[in-house]
Amino acid sequence: MIYIYSFLFAGFISMIGQLILDNTKLTPGHITSLFVIIGSALDIFNIYDKIVTYVGGGALVPITSFGHLLIHGGMVGASQSGFIGLAMGMFDLTASGITSAIFFSFIFSLFFRPKD
Amino acid sequence: MYIFSKIENNKNGDIMEKKLYQKLVMEHRPDEKRGQNAVIAFLIGGTVGVIGELLIEFYSYYLELSRADASIFMIITLIFLASLCTALGFFDKWVKFAKCGLIIPITGFAHSMTSAAIEYKKEGFVTGLGANMFKLAGTVILYGVVSAYIFGFIRLIVMGGA
Numbered sequence: 001m002i003y004i005y006s007f008l009f010a011g012f013i014s015m016i017g018q019l020i021l022d023n024t025k026l027t028p029g030h031i032t033s034l035f036v037i038i039g040s041a042l043d044i045f046n047i048y049d050k051i052v053t054y055v056g057g058g059a060l061v062p063i064t065s066f067g068h069l070l071i072h073g074g075m076v077g078a079s080q081s082g083f084i085g086l087a088m089g090m091f092d093l094t095a096s097g098i099t100s101a102i103f104f105s106f107i108f109s110l111f112f113r114p115k116d
Numbered sequence: 117m118y119i120f121s122k123i124e125n126n127k128n129g130d131i132m133e134k135k136l137y138q139k140l141v142m143e144h145r146p147d148e149k150r151g152q153n154a155v156i157a158f159l160i161g162g163t164v165g166v167i168g169e170l171l172i173e174f175y176s177y178y179l180e181l182s183r184a185d186a187s188i189f190m191i192i193t194l195i196f197l198a199s200l201c202t203a204l205g206f207f208d209k210w211v212k213f214a215k216c217g218l219i220i221p222i223t224g225f226a227h228s229m230t231s232a233a234i235e236y237k238k239e240g241f242v243t244g245l246g247a248n249m250f251k252l253a254g255t256v257i258l259y260g261v262v263s264a265y266i267f268g269f270i271r272l273i274v275m276g277g278a
Contacts, residue, residue, distance in 0.1 A: 006168065007165055011159065015161065018215055023150070028216070028219050031216070032219065033259040036260040044267050057171070062222075063221070063224065086265065090261060096191070097192065100195050105199055105249060106245075108199055
């Protein structure tokens with residue numbers, strides 16, 4: 001059942017992005033930025049947390065989960081050391097994703113040439 | 117049309133007004149294509165979501181990880197696959213076909229970084245690769261951090277942490 005929810009949620013988010021892309025002048029860069037902001041905004045009142053427990057991996061794959069993980073890491077830091085912890089813990093959960101993206105991009109760019 | 121609007125001396129009269137051109141474009145744009153794009157994005161995006169859930173189940177079962185750790189492994193795996201496919205050259209065709217179905221999932225983030233890194237490598241490692249790698253991914257990180265900081269502040273004040 002969780003697979004069906006994953007399929008529907010991830011597909012729904014992608015479809016909204018595609019509809020915005022087709023019907024407005026916004027570029028993919030605008031849309032991904034917008035979705036990250038939406039993801040962190042949904043987490044003010046724990047809404048995205050509930051979606052993640054209900055939907056599972058389907059909610060962690062779209063870029064909205066990036067905003068969710070940023071605010072979540074900030075909250076873990078804040079519970080330990082107050083307001084300054086918000087900045088300390090901000091990248092805790094997304095660090096693995098950003099680090100691996102940078103590392104793999106650099107390594108692959110050493111070995112491969114651009115193809116046209 | 118952006119190029120046309122910059123030209124000032126229109127002697128032959130073959131340069132249209134911007135609004136007129138837009139109207140013509142809108143009339144001749146096929147409508148069914150948009151619906152088709154949305155359906156393709158829905159199917160591909162949903163498939164990537166199911167792959168993510170399958171990977172979480174796989175890692176938590178075979179490597180005996182907690183669900184939180186398994187989801188981090190899943191994100192790293194997807195980033196690795198997207199970077200590799202971009203470097204091998206066939207991810208661009210998939211993105212052209214699926215559009216937001218692959219841009220909105222975390223694969224789009226890795227794709228933008230790897231393609232920028234490979235594209236600008238010829239301009240040098242510092243001024244080319246280093247300066248241009250975050251051109252697209254940088255906006256995601258910037259607006260993510262700014263919004264998470266503001267909303268985190270609100271959440272701390274309203275809900276008192278937790």
